[in-house]
Amino acid sequence: AEADLRCQVLVLGSGPGGYTAAFRAADLGMDVILVERYPVIGGVCLNVGCIPSKALLHAAQVIDEAQSFERHGIRFGAPQIDLDKLNGYKDGVVRKLTSGLQHLAKQRKVRVVQGVGTFTSPNTLAVQGEAGEQHIAFEQAIIAVGSRPVRLPALPWDDERVMDSTGALALRDIPGRLLVVGGGIIGLEMACVYDALGSKVTVCELSDDLMPGADRDLVKPLEKRIRGRYEAVYTGTRVTGAEATDAGIRVHFEGGKAPAQDTFDRVLVSVGRLPNGAQIQAEAAGVTVDEHGFIRTDGQMRTQVPHIFAIGDVVGGPMLAHKATHEAKVAAEVAAGHKSHFDARAIPSVAYTHPEVAWMGLTETRAKKEGIAYTKATFPWAASGRALSLGGEGGLTKLLLDEQQRVIGAGITGPNAGELLGEALLALEMGADVEDLALTVHPHPTLSETLCFAAEVAHGSITDIL
Numbered sequence: 001a002e003a004d005l006r007c008q009v010l011v012l013g014s015g016p017g018g019y020t021a022a023f024r025a026a027d028l029g030m031d032v033i034l035v036e037r038y039p040v041i042g043g044v045c046l047n048v049g050c051i052p053s054k055a056l057l058h059a060a061q062v063i064d065e066a067q068s069f070e071r072h073g074i075r076f077g078a079p080q081i082d083l084d085k086l087n088g089y090k091d092g093v094v095r096k097l098t099s100g101l102q103h104l105a106k107q108r109k110v111r112v113v114q115g116v117g118t119f120t121s122p123n124t125l126a127v128q129g130e131a132g133e134q135h136i137a138f139e140q141a142i143i144a145v146g147s148r149p150v151r152l153p154a155l156p157w158d159d160e161r162v163m164d165s166t167g168a169l170a171l172r173d174i175p176g177r178l179l180v181v182g183g184g185i186i187g188l189e190m191a192c193v194y195d196a197l198g199s200k201v202t203v204c205e206l207s208d209d210l211m212p213g214a215d216r217d218l219v220k221p222l223e224k225r226i227r228g229r230y231e232a233v234y235t236g237t238r239v240t241g242a243e244a245t246d247a248g249i250r251v252h253f254e255g256g257k258a259p260a261q262d263t264f265d266r267v268l269v270s271v272g273r274l275p276n277g278a279q280i281q282a283e284a285a286g287v288t289v290d291e292h293g294f295i296r297t298d299g300q301m302r303t304q305v306p307h308i309f310a311i312g313d314v315v316g317g318p319m320l321a322h323k324a325t326h327e328a329k330v331a332a333e334v335a336a337g338h339k340s341h342f343d344a345r346a347i348p349s350v351a352y353t354h355p356e357v358a359w360m361g362l363t364e365t366r367a368k369k370e371g372i373a374y375t376k377a378t379f380p381w382a383a384s385g386r387a388l389s390l391g392g393e394g395g396l397t398k399l400l401l402d403e404q405q406r407v408i409g410a411g412i413t414g415p416n417a418g419e420l421l422g423e424a425l426l427a428l429e430m431g432a433d434v435e436d437l438a439l440t441v442h443p444h445p446t447l448s449e450t451l452c453f454a455a456e457v458a459h460g461s462i463t464d465i466l
Ligand code: FAD
Pocket: 012, 013, 014, 015, 016, 017, 018, 035, 036, 037, 038, 042, 043, 044, 045, 046, 048, 049, 050, 051, 053, 115, 116, 117, 118, 144, 145, 146, 147, 165, 166, 186, 276, 279, 280, 311, 312, 313, 314, 319, 320, 321, 322, 323, 324
C-alpha cells in the first residue's frame, strides 16, 4: 500500500521507553512519529503502573503513619475514606504527567498517531485506528511495546472480583478480604495499599521467599511487619484453581501452610509480566521474536535488523521504567548517528512498600550462588538518630565491596530507601571506595548518613556521633 505518512524515526509504543526515545530522537533533529494504541501516551508506567501505584502508596503511608503514632500520644481515629476523591487524587497526578507529555511531544513536533501498529515490511507499519488503517513508511524504527500482566488461567477472569494490577489500581471498592497472588514487588505494593485502606490481606507466593531476588536481610523488616499485620502470608504455596461463588472467589491452594481452600471478596493476581513482542508482526520486518515474546538486541539496542531497535520491557532484563528510559536514549542516539552504548553497571530495584526495600548491583544471594568474592559493611538503623525519630529503627544499610573496598552492590531497607540508593549507585558508577563515602561530609541527622556510617564501618573509622 502507498504510505499515508513518512518519517525518519518511527517509535512504536509510548511508555517511558517510547516517549523518551521519540523526544531524544526529535531533539537530535530527526523527524519522528510516535504510535500508541491508547488515546493517552505514557504507557504502563504513567497510566497503570509506577505513578498511580505511588500515589496510592503515599495515601497508605499517611494512614500507616497516623495509626502508628497512637502509641506516641497522637490519636487520629479510624480513617474515613472517600474512594472517589482518593481516585481523583491519583488520576490527577497521572493526568498532569500525561498532559505534560502531550505538550512535550507537540513542542518537539513529534507526531502522535493513535492506533494499533503492526509491521508490514522492514520499512512500513500499518496502524489500525479509529479512522481506519494508515500506512507509515519509516527509515528507522524503535520498538517499545512493553509488557502486560500474566493471567493465571486457573482463575475466573470473567468475574470482576478477579483483578490484575490495573484493576487493583482502579480501586473500585475496599474489599473485606483480599487475596494477593504473587509476593513480588507489585503484589506487595498493592497489598500495602489495601491493608492501609482496611482490607484483610492474604498474600500467596509460589517460591519459598517473598520478593525473590532481594537479599533476605533486606526483606526481613518488611516480612516481619506484614506477617504481624496481614491475615496470612503463605510462601511455597501454589494457587491451583478458583471458582466464582455468591460468597466470593473460592480459591484452592497447594503446599505451604495454606488451607486447601478459602473464599475472598477479591483476588489480585500479580505473578509477573509478559512482553508484547509477539503481537506486532515483527517477522514482517525481519525481526525475530522469541517464544516468550521478547526481542533480542545488542548493546546499541539494535535488533538483528540494523535499522530497527527495541527497548524497554520487550527486550527482557528487569522490567523497570528507568531501564526503558536509558535504553531509549541509546537507541535514539544511535539512530541519529551517535556512538552510544547501553552500559549501565547496575539497574536498581525498589519496592515502595512500608518499609521500602531497595537494592542495586551485586546481591549476596547472587554472590553466593555464583561464587563471587565480596566483603560487606552494614549499618543497622537502630543506631541512626534520624531513623529512630521517624520510626525507621528496623532499617538497614548494606554495602558490598570488592577487594579494593570499592562499592559493587548495596541494599537499603527503611523509609525512603529508594531515594537513598541513588548515592550508592553513583558510587558504583564512579568506582568510589569506602574511603570516598566515609570522608564525604553527610548532613546530620539524615538517613543518608547511614551510607557514610556503613562505609566508616568498612573503613575502620566509625565515630560515635549518631
Ligand atoms: P510500556 O510502559 O508497557 O508501554 C508500552 C506502550 O506500547 C503501551 O502504552 C502500549 O499501549 C503500547 N503498545 C503496545 N503494543 C502496541 C501496538 N501494537 N501498537 C501501538 N501501541 C502499542 N517500574 C519502575 O521502574 N518503577 C516502579 O515503581 C514501577 N511500578 C510499577 C507498578 C505496576 C502496578 C506495574 C504494572 C508496573 C510497574 N513498573 C515500575 C514497571 C514499568 O511500568 C515498566 O517497566 C515500564 O512501563 C516499561 O516501559 P516500556 O516503555 O517498555 O513499555
